[in-house]
Amino acid sequence: MYEMLLMALPGVLQINNLLAIVFGVLAGICVGAMPGLSATMAISVLIPFTFGLDPLVALGLMAGIYNGAMYGGAIPAVLLKIPGTPAAVATTFDGYPMAQKGRGGEALQVAVVSSAIGGIASALSLMLLAPPLAQVTLLFGPAEMFWIAVVGLLSIVFLLGGNLVKGLVSACFGILVSLVGTDTVNGTDRFTFGYFELLDGIHIVVLLVGLYAMPPVVDLLQTQIDTSKYRYDKSNTESIWRAIPRMLRFWRTWVKSSLIGIWIGILPGAGGSMAAFLSYNEAKRNSKNPDEWGHGEPEGVAAAETSNNADTAAALIPALTLGIPGTAVAAIMLGGLLIHGLQPGPMLFRESPEIVFGFMWQFLFGAILLIFLGGSLATNSFAQLLKLPRPLLGSLIVVLMFIGVYSINERMFDVYLMLIFGAVGIAFDKLKFPLPPVVLGLILGSFAEENLRLSLTIGLGDWSILAKSTTSLILISIVLLIILTPLIKRLRQT
Amino acid sequence: MNRLLRPLTFVSLLLIVGCLYLFQEASGFKAESALLPVTMLLSLIILASILLFSDQGKTAETSAPLSLSSGKAFFVTVGFVVAVDLVGFYPTLVIGLPLIAYLFGFKNLKYLVISTALISAIIFSLFDVVMMKEFPLGIFG
Numbered sequence: 001m002y003e004m005l006l007m008a009l010p011g012v013l014q015i016n017n018l019l020a021i022v023f024g025v026l027a028g029i030c031v032g033a034m035p036g037l038s039a040t041m042a043i044s045v046l047i048p049f050t051f052g053l054d055p056l057v058a059l060g061l062m063a064g065i066y067n068g069a070m071y072g073g074a075i076p077a078v079l080l081k082i083p084g085t086p087a088a089v090a091t092t093f094d095g096y097p098m099a100q101k102g103r104g105g106e107a108l109q110v111a112v113v114s115s116a117i118g119g120i121a122s123a124l125s126l127m128l129l130a131p132p133l134a135q136v137t138l139l140f141g142p143a144e145m146f147w148i149a150v151v152g153l154l155s156i157v158f159l160l161g162g163n164l165v166k167g168l169v170s171a172c173f174g175i176l177v178s179l180v181g182t183d184t185v186n187g188t189d190r191f192t193f194g195y196f197e198l199l200d201g202i203h204i205v206v207l208l209v210g211l212y213a214m215p216p217v218v219d220l221l222q223t224q225i226d227t228s229k230y231r232y233d234k235s236n237t238e239s240i241w242r243a244i245p246r247m248l249r250f251w252r253t254w255v256k257s258s259l260i261g262i263w264i265g266i267l268p269g270a271g272g273s274m275a276a277f278l279s280y281n282e283a284k285r286n287s288k289n290p291d292e293w294g295h296g297e298p299e300g301v302a303a304a305e306t307s308n309n310a311d312t313a314a315a316l317i318p319a320l321t322l323g324i325p326g327t328a329v330a331a332i333m334l335g336g337l338l339i340h341g342l343q344p345g346p347m348l349f350r351e352s353p354e355i356v357f358g359f360m361w362q363f364l365f366g367a368i369l370l371i372f373l374g375g376s377l378a379t380n381s382f383a384q385l386l387k388l389p390r391p392l393l394g395s396l397i398v399v400l401m402f403i404g405v406y407s408i409n410e411r412m413f414d415v416y417l418m419l420i421f422g423a424v425g426i427a428f429d430k431l432k433f434p435l436p437p438v439v440l441g442l443i444l445g446s447f448a449e450e451n452l453r454l455s456l457t458i459g460l461g462d463w464s465i466l467a468k469s470t471t472s473l474i475l476i477s478i479v480l481l482i483i484l485t486p487l488i489k490r491l492r493q494t
Numbered sequence: 495m496n497r498l499l500r501p502l503t504f505v506s507l508l509l510i511v512g513c514l515y516l517f518q519e520a521s522g523f524k525a526e527s528a529l530l531p532v533t534m535l536l537s538l539i540i541l542a543s544i545l546l547f548s549d550q551g552k553t554a555e556t557s558a559p560l561s562l563s564s565g566k567a568f569f570v571t572v573g574f575v576v577a578v579d580l581v582g583f584y585p586t587l588v589i590g591l592p593l594i595a596y597l598f599g600f601k602n603l604k605y606l607v608i609s610t611a612l613i614s615a616i617i618f619s620l621f622d623v624v625m626m627k628e629f630p631l632g633i634f635g
Contacts, residue, residue: 395594
């Protein structure tokens with residue numbers, strides 16, 4: 001399967017695909033640099049605009065945004081102690097003290113190089129691990145695929161942490177939304193209430209934009225921040241290429257943090273912030289001068305930034321091979337694949353190898369581009385974004401949300417539906433119901449149902465077919481492990 | 495404060511009522527089409543009841559009061575969409591974009607006019623001219 005990886009390369013090197021990655025990385029850095037905006041929101045707003053585009057161009061944009069945003073979050077984290085994205089919290093620990101000592105430029109250079117290294121490692125892990133995993137999963141039948149969907153849903157609910165009941169409510173809500181529309185097996189209309197617009201089901205973009213874009217927009221519009229108070233040093237004048245040789249002393253941290261980030265990325269529900277915290281602590285524990293940490297130690301920035309970028313492409317390993325995204329952004333990306341008619345899962349590698357392997361290359365190029373784009377413009381240019389008026393930005397996103405959702409089918413019905421999901425998103429956000437299980441429920445709900453019914457048809461209605469093969473039994477054990485581990489942990493704590 | 499107006503209680507009740515209504519709808523489906531919807535609805539009712547009882551078990555201090563702090567921005571967004579439906583996309587864009595920013599505290603009129611003109615021009619050239627999208631015309635249609 002690796003030969004297909006090489007065969008996909010010429011397609012990615014076409015000028016329009018490369019430009020898409022460049023634009024994506026730049027846009028991602030801008031989005032990440034603005035506190036309150038995240039890669040998840042940016043990609044969910046962007047997805048509808050990629051409808052008419054070639055799938056590789058669309059995916060290049062998404063890969064670029066994801067890579068760029070994970071680094072962009074470091075800019076306000078270093079300069080203002082405000083993490084641009086949740087994953088950049090650990091970057092503030094040493095980045096901000098460095099900026100206060102007039103070394104903000106150096107901190108950002110360490111951040112951009114470390115982000116690029118983490119991103120490269122992540123892309124390589126995706127290239128190495130996804131193809132063999134996809135080949136294994138190709139052997140799965142409908143019963144195994146049903147259990148895979150159950151594993152995916154439960155793992156994101158149980159491993160995400162927080163309130164389990166709320167997580168399960170989110171997942172059930174997502175599954176219920178996935179069931180709206182005509183049942184493709186027997187033609188029954190489910191929850192359509194006489195609206196012909198609902199016969200084809202609810203478009204994933206409508207849900208994504210409502211859930212993920214509405215809460216940040218509300219926050220942007222209603223949270224007043226006096227940007228005139230923002231102060232940051234403009235000390236970075238040194239070329240990034242001169243600075244890199246000095247950073248080579250961080251190589252151990254880069255390797256360890258990359259591995260931690262990749263591992264966390266593969267685990268469903270964990271995400272960049274956990275990766276950054278774990279790597280920071282690990283690097284501090286192994287440091288010769290741990291007392292310096294928290295007072296402006298560049299290695300701390302290197303550990304956090306390597307790791308939060310190392311989970312980007314790695315989160316796509318279970319997403320592309322099994323249809324189980326490791327993070328919220330990966331879930332949104334699955335939505336991006338779906339709107340281009342690409343069903344995530346093992347068949348994707350067989351049916352559209354040029355797209356799936358091209359996507360992997362795009363992640364690699366996006367990470368490499370970070371050094372060129374983020375490095376050369378690192379401090380002052382992107383830091384100016386922090387001064388953009390939030391209400392104007394918020395009103396612009398309202399317009400973009402409208403255009404994006406309306407453009408899907410050119411009908412107002414979808415826009416009103418998006419508003420309903422927006423209200424749900426705000427309520428869930430305020431009450432701390434996790435959002436990724438909703439998206440995963442929508443993606444995996446109908447997939448699980450389809451495979452369950454197919455299994456029952458094959459087994460002539462006998463439910464024991466779901467536990468007949470060894471793979472099914474292993475997957476059932478994993479399901480039990482996922483459910484019981486946190487419960488036992490909680491019981492022990494109480 | 496009325497105990498039923500606690501946000502989590504309110505949302506849980508809303509979920510239970512909504513699920514009961516959908517349950518009635520699902521009872522008309524063919525058996526195999528109803529399997530997953532009914533399972534999900536029952537699960538949601540049970541889970542929402544757990545949330546409801548746990549929230550009611552909390553003291554008033556630990557349960558946050560119901561607030562409409564996000565309401566203004568959300569309803570302005572709803573207003574924008576309704577206005578597009580009624581008077582069309584471009585008139586709403588030209589008036590709505592600066593108005594929303596102004597309402598939420600950005601009062602620099604010069605900046606607002608320039609940015610509105612620029613954004614409107616970009617949207618028109620990109621979506622109308624290049625992508626040939628047809629936006630709602632409202633009463634002008």
